[in-house]
Amino acid sequence: MPAARQSPLNSFAAHAALIAYTLIALFPVFVIVINSFKSRQAIFREPLALPDAESFSLIGYQTVMKQGDFALYFQNSLIVTLASLFFILLFGAMAAFALSEYRFRGNLLMGLYLALGIMIPIRIGTVAILQMMVATGLVNTLWALILVYTAQGLPLAVFILSEFMRQVSDDLKNAGRIDGLSEYRIFFRLVVPLVRPALATVAVFNMIPIWNDLWFPLILAPAEEVKTLTLGSQVFIGQFVTDWNAVLSALSLAILPVLVLYVIFSRQLIRGLTSGAVK
Amino acid sequence: MTALKLDRVCKSFGKVQVLHDIDLAVEEGEFVVFVGPSGCGKSTLLRVIAGLEDATSGRVEIGGAEVTRTPPAKRGIAMVFQSYALYPHLDARGNMALGLRQEGQPKGVIAERIAEAARILSLEPYLDRRPAELSGGQRQRVAIGRAITRQPRLFLFDEPLSNLDAALRMNTRIEIAQLHRTLGASMIYVTHDQTEAMTLADRIVVLRDGRIEQTGSPMELYNDPANRFVAGFLGAPSMNFLRPVSAAPEGAVLGIRPEHLRPEPDGPIRGAIAHVERLGGDTNIVVDTESGEQATIRMFGQHPAKVGEPIAMGFDARHAFHFDAEGRRLRNG
Ligand SMILES: Nc1ncnc2c1ncn2[C@@H]1O[C@H](COP(=O)(O)OP(=O)(O)OP(=O)(O)O)[C@@H](O)[C@H]1O
Ligand SMILES: [Mg+2]
Numbered sequence: 307m308p309a310a311r312q313s314p315l316n317s318f319a320a321h322a323a324l325i326a327y328t329l330i331a332l333f334p335v336f337v338i339v340i341n342s343f344k345s346r347q348a349i350f351r352e353p354l355a356l357p358d359a360e361s362f363s364l365i366g367y368q369t370v371m372k373q374g375d376f377a378l379y380f381q382n383s384l385i386v387t388l389a390s391l392f393f394i395l396l397f398g399a400m401a402a403f404a405l406s407e408y409r410f411r412g413n414l415l416m417g418l419y420l421a422l423g424i425m426i427p428i429r430i431g432t433v434a435i436l437q438m439m440v441a442t443g444l445v446n447t448l449w450a451l452i453l454v455y456t457a458q459g460l461p462l463a464v465f466i467l468s469e470f471m472r473q474v475s476d477d478l479k480n481a482g483r484i485d486g487l488s489e490y491r492i493f494f495r496l497v498v499p500l501v502r503p504a505l506a507t508v509a510v511f512n513m514i515p516i517w518n519d520l521w522f523p524l525i526l527a528p529a530e531e532v533k534t535l536t537l538g539s540q541v542f543i544g545q546f547v548t549d550w551n552a553v554l555s556a557l558s559l560a561i562l563p564v565l566v567l568y569v570i571f572s573r574q575l576i577r578g579l580t581s582g583a584v585k
Numbered sequence: 586m587t588a589l590k591l592d593r594v595c596k597s598f599g600k601v602q603v604l605h606d607i608d609l610a611v612e613e614g615e616f617v618v619f620v621g622p623s624g625c626g627k628s629t630l631l632r633v634i635a636g637l638e639d640a641t642s643g644r645v646e647i648g649g650a651e652v653t654r655t656p657p658a659k660r661g662i663a664m665v666f667q668s669y670a671l672y673p674h675l676d677a678r679g680n681m682a683l684g685l686r687q688e689g690q691p692k693g694v695i696a697e698r699i700a701e702a703a704r705i706l707s708l709e710p711y712l713d714r715r716p717a718e719l720s721g722g723q724r725q726r727v728a729i730g731r732a733i734t735r736q737p738r739l740f741l742f743d744e745p746l747s748n749l750d751a752a753l754r755m756n757t758r759i760e761i762a763q764l765h766r767t768l769g770a771s772m773i774y775v776t777h778d779q780t781e782a783m784t785l786a787d788r789i790v791v792l793r794d795g796r797i798e799q800t801g802s803p804m805e806l807y808n809d810p811a812n813r814f815v816a817g818f819l820g821a822p823s824m825n826f827l828r829p830v831s832a833a834p835e836g837a838v839l840g841i842r843p844e845h846l847r848p849e850p851d852g853p854i855r856g857a858i859a860h861v862e863r864l865g866g867d868t869n870i871v872v873d874t875e876s877g878e879q880a881t882i883r884m885f886g887q888h889p890a891k892v893g894e895p896i897a898m899g900f901d902a903r904h905a906f907h908f909d910a911e912g913r914r915l916r917n918g
Contacts, residue, residue, distance in 0.1 A: 475668055475670060477666035477670035480635075483656070484637075484658060486687035487658075487687060500673070
């Protein structure tokens with residue numbers, strides 16, 4: 307790492323590659339955002355042009371706001387995403403702690419069982435999940451989505467977090483035990499803060515797929531009052547006519563909260579990614 | 586009263602037995618050091634005493650009360666770890682206070698005990714710093730302070746000095762010895778450094794493969810080792826093991842400490858000098874003997890020995906030990 311930093315050529319090559327990648331990754335986002343501020347004709351005439359005095363239009367945003375329930379969709383998405391992340395992190399970290407810290411019969415089997423979920427997509431079980439949700443009366447509630455997303459995120463969370471927790475010094479946990487801390491305090495006060503970067507990583511990995519998911523909202527919670535943003539935006543996409551202004555505006559708005567969450571997590575994430583190299 | 590009594594303590598991890606029938610009593614105020622090679626079970630034994638591992642069988646008593654199944658916090662012990670194990674999110678004061686707060690001590694008592702510990706360990710300037718802002722030596726002193734403030738019946742140290750550099754290690758060693766005198770508390774100290782063992786201990790317990798090989802004061806073990814393992818483990822440079830020069834049973838080995846060998850023109854052990862280590866105050870001469878073994882002579886002062894020169898060595902019979910083929914000591918051998 308220090309060697310790479312010292313060589314200007316290496317550093318240039320690395321930055322060039324990263325900048326190129328950033329541009330490629332940001333380009334679609336950029337196109338969506340600029341076009342959301344243009345009139346319909348302008349979008350089709352010159353999709354890559356910046357909005358100017360003539361083509362500037364807020365018609366998309368006005369349509370979205372008029373659509374009434376948009377704020378509600380927004381709120382639903384936010385609730386589902388945050389609640390799912392919370393449960394994934396809480397239960398994932400607790401399971402990871404148990405697997406990495408305690409010797410008990412079936413420890414290894416349990417770990418493998420949880421890891422299995424990484425390889426099997428949860429959508430395979432959609433029909434069974436739907437039946438279960440119908441049976442429990444959870445269809446068309448936000449809980450249906452939260453439960454499914456929590457289940458979907460847990461395997462990878464347990465896998466990543468238990469690896470990190472194994473690295474937390476045994477001496478530290480033992481010092482806590484000698485000082486009379488309960489296992490819960492050891493977990494929350496000593497271990498969790500030390501694996502914060504790993505928690506942020508898990509949060510970021512899970513956040514975007516949950517926020518963007520269309521599948522489960524469509525199947526488990528299509529009712530008006532529990533629609534998520536992704537599902538709600540579908541009203542603008544018709545079979546014959548699509549209101550592109552509205553679609554692009556809705557997408558632009560949908561990016562914002564993810565961006566905010568990402569900024570919150572990313573400081574921790576960067577620490578996590580570089581901690582091995584820098585420490 | 587005995588500070589600690591171990592009665593046939595065994596510990597297994599799965600099928601692997603790590604500790605075999607450990608019997609030991611530590612008197613009130615005694616400083617006992619566990620030594621042994623890496624992996625012999627020193628840390629495991631200490632953790633069983635602390636309650637961090639449950640003994641597979643056997644009994645542990647601390648201060649006269651049976652604690653075999655008592656959780657660590659209720660055993661009246663405090664432990665200092667090799668890796669310091671300070672709470673990273675608390676400053677030095679918070680680190681020392683946490684255990685006391687858990688015990689429910691009143692604020693005044695906590696402040697008083699921290700002040701006392703800080704005075705003993707000269708930690709006053711650092712009380713408001715977090716572990717990350719302290720040097721290795723300071724961290725270890727905070728860790729020791731955390732142990733002191735709890736006023737335990739028994740202190741447990743697991744290689745507390747092995748992360749420190751040589752000079753600091755010596756200073757801290759002296760501090761621990763003074764601490765033991767000041768507090769008069771019972772202490773158990775694990776190390777694989779025999780200098781620490783020899784200088785700190787009232788009594789040394791030598792462990793090998795989960796068994797106690799011998800216990801006794803440092804000089805007892807040095808002067809009267811029960812077997813070849815103990816004889817070779819204590820002393821630096823370590824004892825020479827050579828073919829016997831007088832009549833001895835089949836397979837027997839002669840043990841003689843480097844400082845008891847001396848150059849002697851018509852001595853019984855002949856060879857050539859292979860290497861000379863000049864330490865200023867001491868000179869260590871490594872000799873390849875005619876019988877194909879290697880022997881070290883340790884001489885006081887400086888000597889003009891040269892590599893390659895022939896040399897003959899002798900020793901006083903009263904300083905010689907004999908061991909049988911299994912390594913047991915042969916008395917009057
Ligand atoms: N949790 C565990 N599970 C399985 N085996 C273990 C465990 N802890 C220790 N052991 C084994 O027990 C033996 C003794 O370990 P211990 O840590 O007590 O050695 P030690 O004497 O302290 O060595 P060192 O001087 O290297 O610290 C080792 O062979 C080790 O592999
Ligand atoms: Mg050890």
